Amino acid sequence: MSTEWDNIQQLDSTEGNVSKFVFTKDSAVAEAVLYRYPTYADRTVICCSTQSGCPVGCRFCGAGDNFVRNLTAAEITSQPLHLLEQIAATEGTLVQDMAKLQIxxxxxxxxxxxxxxxxxxxSELNQLHPKAALLVSSSGPRVNYDRFIELSQEISSIGLQFSIHESTDEARDKLIPFKAKLTLAEIAEMGERWAMATGRRPFFNYCVHESNSSLADVGRLLKLFDPEVWEATLSVICERDETLSIAHRRQQELTGAFMRKVLGAGYSARMFDPAGQDDIGGGCGQLHYVQQWFKEHPDKARPSIGFALPVVHAPIEVKR
Ligand code: SF4
Known part of the structure; x- marks a missing residue:
């Protein structure tokens, strides 16, 4: 077991293709999720944490109400490395056997x-596993991106995705209350800068709901995000609490319908459906075990900007 953590709990989804790992120690909690599509040898996807809790406060996210601390580099790398060890130990699949590995x-x-x-x-993950695609997904805080862009020039497997989720800043401010963040226009500019520097295409991630999936939304996205530069990831929304598969199916249909509009507008697009959410909370924002840890460690988890704000279970109504 990784020496970075006191305890690592593994939870497997009943359909068997998704596992969640909850890493704990006295001073922090982290989560990582492991997917196989359909086998680890075909495609392995690992999502890992970079902070314990989160100060950004997205209203759909179970981690966003509390912040504990930044994770160290070793605590970050230990998550994918532990998952890869588990795959080797339990399935006999080594990284060199994987046609595709995405962290x-x-x-x-x-x-x-x-x-x-x-x-x-x-850098360390790239050295250990040069074939692994390393995708950084960001809500676009207003920070200096220079060093990240430089490293992306040096390491060609680094990818960049911005979580935009809405087609107007007004709607986005309600969903992502963290104030020090880039506007949509500034994100578009930053993505183009990264694309110019690296020669690779950034993604925007968009969680589809009933109030942000019209043709007018696609029109606004088109004005900001050039389909020649940007690719789209459309995410199926997960509720932050344990949820019903009926609601999940409805979200899948909604996302599929929006996908057709986005493709029609000329974007290259893919759908991200966090499978395994029904029984282990595998989806982004569904950090049930983390929320439990926050409750048990009130001295460590400080309320973040999202703490006192209403939770978004249903789409936010925003006047346009
Ligand atoms: S969705 Fe990501 S950025 Fe937003 S609060 Fe959750 S962990 Fe933080």
């Missing part, structure tokens, strides 16, 4: 608020 920095925490640990973690 995503998107489970808990805002990676760009912890670049001090993120950047060395990216």
């Amino acid at each position: 995503m920095f998107m489970s808990m925490g805002e990676p760009m608020l912890n670049q001090k640990s993120l950047l060395p973690a990216l």
Whole structure:
């Protein structure tokens, strides 16, 4: 077991393709999620945490109400490395047997608020597993991106995704209350800067709900995010509490319908459906075990900006 953590709990989804790992020690909690599509040898995806809790406070996210601390580089790398060890031990699948390995920095925490640990973690993972795609997913805090862009020039397997989720800043401010963040126009500019520097295409991630999935939304996205530069990830929304599979199916249909509009507008798009959410809370924002840890460690988990704000279970109504 990793020496970085006192305890690592593994929870497997009943359909068998998703496992969640909860890493705990006295001073922090982290979560990582492991997916296979359909086998680890075909495609392995790992989502890992960069902070314990999160100061950003997204209203759909179970980690966003409390912040504990930044994770160290070793605490970040230990998550994917432990998961890869587990796959080798239980399935006999080694990294060199995997046709595709993606490590995503998107489970808990805002990676760009912890670049001090993120950047060395990216370098170390790249050294250990050069074939692994390393995707950093960010809500776009207003910080300096220079060093991240430089490292992305050096390491060609680093990818960048911005979680935008809405087509107007007004709606986005309600969903992501963290104030020191880039506007949508500034995100568009930053993504183009990264694309110019690296020669690779950034993604925008968009959680689809009933109030942000019209043709007018696609029109606004088109004005900001050039389909020649940007690719779209459309995410199926997960509730932050244990949820019903009926609601999940409805979200899948909604996302599928929006996907057709986005493709029609000329974007290259893919759908991200956090499978395994029904029984282990595998989806982004569904950090049930983390929320429990917060309750048990009130002295460590400080309320973040989202703490007193209403939770978003249903789409937010925003006048346009
Ligand atoms: S979705 Fe990500 S950035 Fe937003 S509060 Fe949750 S962990 Fe933080």
